[in-house]
Amino acid sequence: MYPDARTKTGFLDASTGKETGFLDVVSGLEPLTPFGKRLASDIRPFMPGEEAALEAELDLLQGACAMLSGEAGAERVMDAMRGMKDISLTLGQCGGRVLSVVELFETKALLLGMETLRGLCEGMGGAVPGGFAPEDMGGLLDALDPDGGRMPAFYIYDMFSVRLAELRRERKGLDLLLRAGRKRLAAELLAASGISLGPRFETSIARSDEAALEAARSAPQLYTAGEDLFSVSFALSDDEEGRGLALRMDALSLEIEDEEHEVRKALTAKVASEAARILESCERVGRLDFLMAKARHALANGCVRPAIPRGHTLRIEDGRHLGTERALRGRGLEYRPVSLSLGRGVACITGANMGGKTVAVKMAGLVAAMAQHGFFVPCVSAAVGLSSSISMLIGDSQDIGKGLSSFGGEIEGLRAALSGSGGRAMLLIDEIAGSTNPSEGGALTKGLIAYLLKRPYICLMTTHFDGVAAMDGVVGYRTRGLSGTDPEALAAALGEAKPGDRLRTLSGLMDYRLERTSGEAGIPRDAIRIAEILGLDREIVEFAKDSLDSAARRIQGH
Numbered sequence: 001m002y003p004d005a006r007t008k009t010g011f012l013d014a015s016t017g018k019e020t021g022f023l024d025v026v027s028g029l030e031p032l033t034p035f036g037k038r039l040a041s042d043i044r045p046f047m048p049g050e051e052a053a054l055e056a057e058l059d060l061l062q063g064a065c066a067m068l069s070g071e072a073g074a075e076r077v078m079d080a081m082r083g084m085k086d087i088s089l090t091l092g093q094c095g096g097r098v099l100s101v102v103e104l105f106e107t108k109a110l111l112l113g114m115e116t117l118r119g120l121c122e123g124m125g126g127a128v129p130g131g132f133a134p135e136d137m138g139g140l141l142d143a144l145d146p147d148g149g150r151m152p153a154f155y156i157y158d159m160f161s162v163r164l165a166e167l168r169r170e171r172k173g174l175d176l177l178l179r180a181g182r183k184r185l186a187a188e189l190l191a192a193s194g195i196s197l198g199p200r201f202e203t204s205i206a207r208s209d210e211a212a213l214e215a216a217r218s219a220p221q222l223y224t225a226g227e228d229l230f231s232v233s234f235a236l237s238d239d240e241e242g243r244g245l246a247l248r249m250d251a252l253s254l255e256i257e258d259e260e261h262e263v264r265k266a267l268t269a270k271v272a273s274e275a276a277r278i279l280e281s282c283e284r285v286g287r288l289d290f291l292m293a294k295a296r297h298a299l300a301n302g303c304v305r306p307a308i309p310r311g312h313t314l315r316i317e318d319g320r321h322l323g324t325e326r327a328l329r330g331r332g333l334e335y336r337p338v339s340l341s342l343g344r345g346v347a348c349i350t351g352a353n354m355g356g357k358t359v360a361v362k363m364a365g366l367v368a369a370m371a372q373h374g375f376f377v378p379c380v381s382a383a384v385g386l387s388s389s390i391s392m393l394i395g396d397s398q399d400i401g402k403g404l405s406s407f408g409g410e411i412e413g414l415r416a417a418l419s420g421s422g423g424r425a426m427l428l429i430d431e432i433a434g435s436t437n438p439s440e441g442g443a444l445t446k447g448l449i450a451y452l453l454k455r456p457y458i459c460l461m462t463t464h465f466d467g468v469a470a471m472d473g474v475v476g477y478r479t480r481g482l483s484g485t486d487p488e489a490l491a492a493a494l495g496e497a498k499p500g501d502r503l504r505t506l507s508g509l510m511d512y513r514l515e516r517t518s519g520e521a522g523i524p525r526d527a528i529r530i531a532e533i534l535g536l537d538r539e540i541v542e543f544a545k546d547s548l549d550s551a552a553r554r555i556q557g558h
Helices: 014-020 022-027 034-041 051-070 074-081 088-093 101-123 138-144 162-193 210-218 240-273 275-300 322-330 357-372 406-419 438-452 487-496 499-509 526-533 538-557
Strands: 202-206 222-227 231-236 314-319 338-342 345-350 381-384 389-394 425-430 458-462 474-481 511-516
Touching: 014 022, 014 357, 014 389, 022 322, 022 357, 034 275, 051 074, 051 275, 074 101, 074 275, 088 101, 088 275, 101 138, 101 240, 101 275, 138 240, 162 231, 162 240, 202 210, 210 222, 210 231, 240 275, 314 357, 322 357, 338 357, 338 458, 338 511, 345 357, 345 438, 357 381, 357 389, 357 425, 357 458, 357 474, 357 511, 438 458
Parallel strands: 345 458, 345 474, 389 425, 425 458
Antiparallel strands: 202 231, 222 231, 314 338, 314 381, 474 511
16 A cells, blocks of 8 residues: 555655554555545545645544444444445446346445445434435436345346246246156156156166166167266157257247347446446545544544644644554553654754654654544644655665665665655654764764755754754754653662563653753763663773763863
């Protein structure tokens, strides 16, 4: 699903869709019809200037959520959609050939489902989001269902054609006469030779029963129908009257086949005349199905309707990255939501590894992408101004296939992201230049920020380089990490944990929430603290602390 939407809209490439988790959201939807599944696989974003259309979509989604939450008939609506089959290929061909009985059955079955769905939509009044009820196809359904039984079956009924009914009656009468004659011949055979025939006027005699074989071979009423290593099969041979009846029945069968073809031809013409309306109804069903799939996702994941301001902004209160939240819950850990506010310019998140910087960036991209595709979003509240594109660049991105190092892969990805950005772009950058030496990496990061501050972009990035978040014009955030953790409680928790559970215990104590930082705030020392907590040799830890203090004193001396 959504293999590479940038080739279609210039909005989101496959890598960004994967890294943010948006592809997981789309692939996790469960439309019930082929029409809804097609919409999910061809989903499109609402672009800047289409805010009113997006608001209208969110209105519909809100109505679908209300229906699923409080309307008992919602399950019946979904039941009516289950089992619907895509007959668009059949409809596309019915102008040039006669439909088969199977194709006419599939058409009737689809129309029956649509009739049921239409009745439910009308019966539920305003509970079903408007405009999605299938068109009234009662006339065509009556043509395919002349007895009005509305059963999910199809047959070329006698009532389709007077001539067809007459031919079938004649053939049935001849069949009764033929069977009566055969019963008479079978009775004569039994009386004369003691040979009994089955309901199909056949018998099988073992080769070992030579007397019975001789009697059967000499009986004028029988002929050899087949034989194998162990037995010989015989069948009743019609007399002259029977052969005449059989010949007439064969001729009638051909006439019946021709008349059934004429009936199918007439029904095909009726279907062809309504093909456009059927396809329109399929589109409506698909829209309703896809809308309800998004509503089920929203309700299952605690998502809310985002506000859609006209300006280029992203404000999230207690946002959650659904994939990370699901993974943490699977391990029995708590997910701590993250809040942030972004506008034109650069916001920078600092903090140690394990602090949740990357997840915060992915969460921002997920919320923005979901909102822009007409989804409710996983947070307490959100305001999402539409972007012209969203790009996410993850550091340390080796491209072995192209022979690039980690740093080369990062720069190639950055170049592609910048060249593909324009207008109201959103750039999400995680630890760029982290795979090269710190002095050059820091310089490149600052150069990138200086470049981005001159562009009309929203940029959220993470870094471990000192001084980056302190640059003029940069909004600084820091993950809280272990800063609010009581040392004694931390020591007690780790002391009670088994050696294999220490990392999990530490992860559970980390605070991934963001807090705004002042321009002077440096990179926190959570990395050294984590290494110390996890039992790295004390000599190494103390040397690292002394080195960091010495570097800080040198900077202050200058």
